[in-house]
Amino acid sequence: MKSGELSFTEENYLKAIYSLSERSVSFDTSTNEIAERLRTKPPTVSDMLKKLTAKKLIAYEKYKRVQLTKSGRQIAIQIVRKHRLWEVFLHSTLKFSWDEVHEVAEQLEHIHSEELITRLEKFLGYPKFDPHGDPIPSAEGELEDGKRINLSEVENGTNCQVVGVMDSSTPFLQYLEQIDIAIGTRLKVVGKIEFDGSMIIQIKKKPQFTVSKKFSENVMVTA
Amino acid sequence: MKSGELSFTEENYLKAIYSLSERSVSFDTSTNEIAERLRTKPPTVSDMLKKLTAKKLIAYEKYKRVQLTKSGRQIAIQIVRKHRLWEVFLHSTLKFSWDEVHEVAEQLEHIHSEELITRLEKFLGYPKFDPHGDPIPSAEGELEDGKRINLSEVENGTNCQVVGVMDSSTPFLQYLEQIDIAIGTRLKVVGKIEFDGSMIIQIKKKPQFTVSKKFSENVMVTA
């Protein structure tokens, strides 16, 4: 790759560190978490953390947790932006189904061309969300933060709309499809079971059904 | 990359060997030619030739010239197919100008997904030529031999490539040379004059110029 450009691998590390950090209170993550996420081994991660530190993309000290620097975070967000725009393209333009887009976007997100993304975004009509309901960062790295909450936090008797998932694995997405839940689906929480946190929900006028706590924790909704 | 998949680099070598071989009578090429094409050094090429031989993608013996095997050729053609389809996408869909598309296509051609190309091709309406007028191989690797037609039959706005002449007289050939047209020259028909069948054509970014009907009837092109 051209000088100044990051390798596929470096980009994947930044993206992993970004998404793992975002879900922690202190906006940081650890060697082992990164290793698990990238299906690699801790020593490999250790090596890369040194390299990313040298490039000033992360703030990191031996044995301590890792945080993205401002510039590392900007780059990570741009990769997320590319990933999600490509997912929209694959779904809306090329008619891939939901659960097929991620793998290919994982490759496309590493194409280096500002102009390409600018034009792609325009062609797609400046979408704000990807096919899984996740927000698409702007060219400036701004992330619209909708008031998305976990389905598991929704009160009894409340209506809400599905806007995203925490888990993008094929089994989960297939289960969602099976029970007819997709991005945009409106549903009502009609009951909760204290014992195990299961939730009874209803879509439109269809029969009610029960989902596990694990399920409701992996679905994001807006109230 | 997944096992069985070729690396970026291997794919670029196959593509280079393919296009260099195609232009030779014996359908082969040499270490130095490849090195020059890929802006690398001969020892680097030597190494890769060994590797590609082991994978049975080329037929090669030390100090001899290189030829693609059947399977190597098929792979090379698929990369060319991807490259050209992406160029159409960049030009027709994203409105890149035709001289901007190549560099980005050079990256996109290495995305691994059959399904992606199948759907992209469908979305683009099964184009037969890329923005430079080069033919797009079919999914089966068939390369339209570009049926030779008379330049005078070419539609407005179409790119074509000069492949022969009807008249081989010295005056005609001298005229061709004078206006910088030779076998292989790519040109675009930018207008036609009803009155006398004259044709306005353009080569690359040079100024347009007009040729007579008698001229265009004596030039053979592939669409």
Place this chain on the structure above:
DNA sequence: AATTAAAGTTAGGCAAATCTAACTGTTTTG
């Protein structure tokens, strides 16, 4: 507080892709 468990790093090695310098094989040509 001392011990154990876990998290994380070094050490050392390997494969891919690249380079320069030095060598060998092939071709051209006086």
Place this chain on the structure above:
DNA sequence: CAAAACAGTTAGATTTGCCTAACTTTAATT
């Protein structure tokens, strides 16, 4: 045909990304 010129390969080094095994540091638990 012998010498020079050219083409091509081998040797040895470097960088990146990855691994296992062994070690060190930090955290948790008794």
